[in-house]
Structures are given as structure tokens and as C-alpha cells.
Ligand SMILES: *[C@@H]1O[C@H](CO)[C@@H](O)[C@H](O)[C@H]1NC(C)=O
């Protein structure tokens with residue numbers, strides 16, 4: 001099957017572009033604009049989150065950021081050492097890590113880089129994914145190709161009329177093939193541990209899909225998905241099915257899926273639908289909106305959104321070039337440190 005990777009690569013390109021200039025800021029954040037566009041919290045239907053959830057999202061952002069330490073030249077050292085906050089996880093051991101980066105400019109392996117680690121303190125198994133750094137094309141070529149998504153329907157209802165982004169889906173399948181043996185062993189070894197599927201950007205799109213395999217093959221439900229700056233994965237039918245399957249509209253503290261967006265981050269609004277074709281992309285619910293571009297965002301600025309595109313959340317946001325890399329902290333700062341061992 002021929003799958004066009006252009007959109008996928010463009011997204012990676014944008015990420016890389018942002019990473020490469022993460023220290024500069026062409027578009028300064030304008031907080032007065034924030035208020036103008038979004039109104040204020042009083043007239044917002046979006047509500048706040050608990051301190052506990054806030055701290056967890058901050059912790060998971062650290063874990064996602066750490067995935068950027070894995071390149072063809074660098075890795076996370078055992079048990080869990082790196083230069084961007086691994087020491088915050090003292091009882092954690094990285095069990096498996098992988099990367100697709102190579103010295104080749106073209107990398108079409110369709111696999112995101114990431115790691116799996118076990119934390120004895122929080123009794124968690126972390127599966128944390130970042131995007132690829134490969135890119136081939138120019139921005140004018142954004143690719144939106146979809147393919148049919150069909151699940152076996154063993155432990156979930158069947159997804160009917162579902163379509164997903166072809167590049168994301170192939171990457172998901174390849175990633176499952178790569179990590180499933182390791183992850184399944186760990187789940188047997190630590191049956192009481194919760195699995196956390198975490199991902200940023202492209203990694204978020206794959207992290208969102210990963211639990212489907214575990215649910216369908218094992219009926220596994222002791223997990224949580226938290227994505228940061230995740231692009232849109234599928235069509236409306238897929239969004240319906242996914243929300244139902246992962247209780248994305250459920251009670252805030254017990255749902256299985258959280259999709260964190262940042263004001264100004266355009267990636268969660270991509271790919272765009274093509275009404276004429278028609279190729280429709282629709283985000284899923286579960287949005288948690290960071291209403292200020294801040295590395296140390298206060299709890300009050302983190303909003304729980306209603307539905308797929310709450311007008312108080314990212315939907316009505318302006319766009320800022322740096323926002324994709326600021327989720328509770330600056331994401332991707334491990335990159336320039338080639339010798340992190
Ligand atoms: C976690 O606990 C297991 C067994 O209880 C042990 O083998 C492993 O070394 C521990 N890992 C860490 C990082 O403490």
C-alpha cells in the first residue's frame with residue numbers, strides 16, 4: 001500500500017522548526033489578546049481542574065519531554081538518567097527505548113521514538129512518545145490522506161464508517177508491533193500498575209491509539225492517555241467511537257483520556273478537513289486547555305473544556321509559533337545536548 005507521508009512529515013518539520021528556535025520568540029504572547037478572544041473565566045463554560053490533576057499533568061509533561069532525549073546519538077541512561085528532570089523520578093527504570101532517527105535525511109520508517117519505564121513509587125508503567133524529526137517536503141504540500149479504521153470488536157464496539165489519518169495509523173501499527181512484547185510482559189510482571197500512554201505532537205496521535213490494541217487483545221483497562229499538542233487523528237465517526245470507548249466525556253478524574261492543548265498551538269487543529277473531497281477531520285473531546293503560554297502555568301489558567309471544540313478553548317485561539325513547545329514546561333530542550341550521558 002502506498003501511503004503518502006507528506007502531512008506527517010510536515011508536522012514533524014514544524015516541530016523541528018520550532019525546536020530549532022525554541023529559545024527565540026518572534027511572536028510575543030499578548031495576554032490582553034487572550035482576554036479579548038476568550039472572554040474571561042467567569043463567562044466561560046470551561047471549569048477548573050483539581051490540584052492533583054494539575055500536578056499529574058505537570059509530571060506527565062516531564063515524562064513526555066524526556067522522550068526527546070532519545071535520538072540516534074543520545075539515550076536515557078539506566079536506571080533513569082538524563083539532563084531534563086529524570087531525577088524527579090527516583091524509583092524509575094527505563095526498560096525499553098527506541099528511535100527511528102538515523103543519519104539519513106529521509107526516514108520513512110513510520111515509527112515514533114519513545115521509551116517504556118517502570119515507576120515503583122507511583123506504581124506506573126510509562127509509555128512516552130515524541131514525534132519524529134524526519135521531514136521531506138515543503139509546507140505547501142500538507143497531506144491529509146485517510147484510510148479505513150476497523151477494530152476487531154473483541155472488547156470494544158466496532159468502529160463503523162471510521163477513517164483515520166493514514167500516516168498516523170501506520171505509525172501506530174508499527175509502534176504496536178515494536179513495543180507490544182515488552183509492554184505485555186511488563187503488564188504481567190506488574191499487574192497492579194497503571195499504564196500511562198503519553199505523547200507530544202505526533203507522539204500524542206500515536207499515544208492516543210495505543211491502548212486500543214491492549215483493550216482489544218486483553219480487555220486491559222488500567223491505563224490513562226494524556227496527550228499534549230496532539231493533531232487530529234480521524235473523522236467524526238472515529239471521534240464518536242473513541243470518546244465512547246475511552247470515556248472522554250466522563251467524570252474528570254476517572255476518564256481515560258485527556259487531550260491537553262495550549263493557547264496559540266495550531267497543531268491540534270490540523271489536518272484541516274477538505275469539504276469538497278470530502279475528507280473530514282474532527283478532534284475528540286477530552287480537551288484540557290492551557291489558557292496562558294507559560295512554562296509554569298498556574299492551576300487557574302488550566303480549563304476543562306466541553307465537547308470537541310469548546311468556543312472557550314483552543315477553537316477561538318489565535319496562533320503563536322512557539323506555543324506547540326510549551327506545555328507546563330519548554331518541551332524538547334534535551335535535543336541540543338548531544339552528550340547527555
Ligand atoms: C521495582 O520493584 C521491582 C520488584 O519489586 C524491582 O525488581 C525493581 O528493581 C524496582 N525498580 C526500581 C526502579 O526501583
Ligand SMILES: *[C@@H]1O[C@H](CO)[C@@H](O)[C@H](O)[C@H]1NC(C)=O
Nearest residue numbers: 090091092119120121122123
Ligand atoms: C525508592 O527508592 C528509595 C531509594 O533508593 C528506596 O529506599 C525505596 O525503598 C524505594 N521505594 C520503592 C517503592 O521502590
